[in-house]
Amino acid sequence: MGMCFSCCGDSAENANLMPSPEERRQQQLEAAEKRRQENESRGVKNPDRVRQQQQRAAELERREAEAARQRQDGPALRWQTS
Numbered sequence: 200m201g202m203c204f205s206c207c208g209d210s211a212e213n214a215n216l217m218p219s220p221e222e223r224r225q226q227q228l229e230a231a232e233k234r235r236q237e238n239e240s241r242g243v244k245n246p247d248r249v250r251q252q253q254q255r256a257a258e259l260e261r262r263e264a265e266a267a268r269q270r271q272d273g274p275a276l277r278w279q280t281s
Contacts, residue, residue, distance in 0.1 A: 218226065241251055 240246060
C-alpha cells in the first residue's frame with residue numbers, strides 16, 4: 200500500500216512550515232483585530248442605519264442641551280390671558 204505520512208518526512212522540512220516569532224506575532228495581532236471587528240458588528244444587519252441612528256441621537260442630545268441653556272439664559276415663556 201503506498202501510504203505517505205507527513206510525520207515520516209525530514210524534520211528540516213517541517214521546521215520551514217513554522218513562521219518566525221515576528222510573523223506569528225503579526226498574524227496573532229491581525230486575528231485579534233478581525234475578532235474585535237466581528238464582535239462589534241455582531242447582530243447588526245445594516246451598519247449604515249446604526250450609524251444614522253447614532254447621528255440622530257447625538258443631534259437630539261445637542262438640541263436638548265441648547266434648549267436647556269436657553270431656558271437658563273433667557274426669560275421663561277409666559278402665557279397671558281385677558
